[in-house]
Amino acid sequence: MPPVQRPKGTRDFLPRDMERRRWLEGRLREVMRRFAFREVGTPAFEHTELFTLRSGPSIVEDMYTFTDKGGREMALRPELTAPTMRLYAEGLLGAPRPLKLCYFGNCFRYEQPQKGRYREFWQFGAEILGAERASGETEILALAHECLRGSGVRDPVMRIGHVGVLKRLLSDSGVPPGEQPRFWPLVDKKDFEGLRAALGERGVDPDPILSVLERRGGRELLEKVPGSGLEEVLDGLESMGVTGYTVDPGIARGLDYYTGMVFEIDVPGLGAEKQVCGGGSYSLAELFGAGKVESTGFALGFDRILVALEAAGAAFPEAGPDFFVVPVGPAERGEARRVVAALRRAGRSAETDLAARNLSKALKHAASAGASEAVIIGEDELGTGLLTVKNMGSGEQRKARLEELLK
Template identity: 40%
Template structure:
């Protein structure tokens, strides 16, 4: 019987994993350089965790089931809710800010298409507590630096602040359910629907024009001034505008100013409260957004303290798509790698001993235990970025030596076995 992988999933071969590990490790090194530490949550959680966050309608989009004890569980469709649950269970009394990152697979039951799979990966970061303005600026600067280190080209960073538009809606006493519909229509760029909802809420033309002016801001830091006079009588919106202005100033202090101020970013989720941002790679077409995030209050879903969080998640698979689309290459590491070759099969035991000597010194080492011809072993070493080949024959076994061939220089020397590690490490 033939078995194939489930629909919407993928197999990753050796070369695929080299690329994915390179990208993953580059992101890890970047976020760790900013003081973030890794956490890990379960692949499945209580179903109620996700319905509480996103409503019962999400059941149609996720994998959920009952276990043998009759408990309703779900494979996680994203990781933000799990991180908030982890905080509620374990970290409420920890010193703030908490700077955490996570990497793992998520699952959604949706129609597979280009750039969308039923099993996919997210790499996310969260800052809980601390000073929001500096958290937000650091998060945005860090996302930008990550893409620079990966050498992703032609990406666009758009930054907004939901507090500006929400301030207007609160000023007009628009009910929360209608605000949700308004934000969703802005997120979908359905401006006919937006006008219809505003009309239903008895919003007059003056305030319609203010809302339109806000969501039309799509330019530089200085373009915030174009709406300042419109918001003078709306204190909540003015406060959000000044906060965004401060955030952008701090972002620029991190050395990043190549962004767009885009106040139509809405993210479409109720829990976002402040700054929001998205990053696009236009070459990816309909799936161009590779990350998005902002500031939110999700811990209030639980009985924990009401504390703001700032975070984002890279769509890891979309980053990989950009990596391939732009024909980027994995940077070869500078690790010492060795292939140990016994010239004849009777020297295999000696080859194993030499290999273990090298491995104990943290030198990546492979052994030819099949008995291939020397030419094929050298070809294998070249194609696998192996720096050195150690040859063991009758004379080497008798003398307690090894013959070391440096693949770059093609030089070959015979040295005492106990000098092999130092010779390779000092190369």
């Protein structure tokens, strides 16, 4: 046990872990590229105020905060939407809109770790600023859908709601907007019994509200609360071939800066932290000094997607060199190095034995290193100029000139 260990809720990533993480990152980046979103980067720490502006003062409890040597209150970023809005207000006001931005980075929250929840975790997300509402929402939903599909997660469940629908539902029943927020946690948790009781206490007939919230399904749910614009969004999804979602009016997403469509994606079997994606339309830019810009975005829980993939036994690509070059004896080491260097310059991945092992041991090591092929160089090969190439999967051997291996 080393005298100093990892801080609670953090993880080390071994080579195998990093290969998997980079693989997933690459898949997600590829989706972003196809949707023509451009990546931005922001600092790992920001002024604490940036996050309290968005989420209220109480989130300080859940952040890693510190006072820097200049007396400034700072916080490790707990999410990336606020920094992205800040970045927009600070450096992209003149950029042509709509802006399509994406990001990938580590975030920090001071919470009790559990399955799929860490104190340092990674978010992959995207935001559209200044798009026409329904078009932006459609694009974001299609993008999120494709991210999940591209990552290979099995059976994601996408639920789409609308805070306007929710608010109108309550307003129409006689709950003025100022009183609505206290019901949202109950709505979000689908605690319908609790909600029924709370509405009853308030003197509101709960039935019209619950009759909508308790249902999930297709667009027919929208008929009771027209005017959200969701119909157009769902039409858009149909045009783009996005299916498999359900309409769920009971998504509240906690905070009140959401202004339109909201959605969540769950992956069953992830335990208490099964939500891998959440997002919606919001109006935040003005908080950071920019003009009012309607935005839509989402954030993916990168680590949770990995947990889901690993739990499902997903086949991650195995990383090993194309070639492992083995000199039979000390006399061939120079040639082995020349061959390795030539392979590398040609763009192939190649390594050679660095432990001065005999052939038997070197081949064993080549196998455990995951090499596709071993290149054996001994007296014979030096004499003929023909290298022995052994396929490490099948065990078959062939003779080949170096030039053939460079392709």
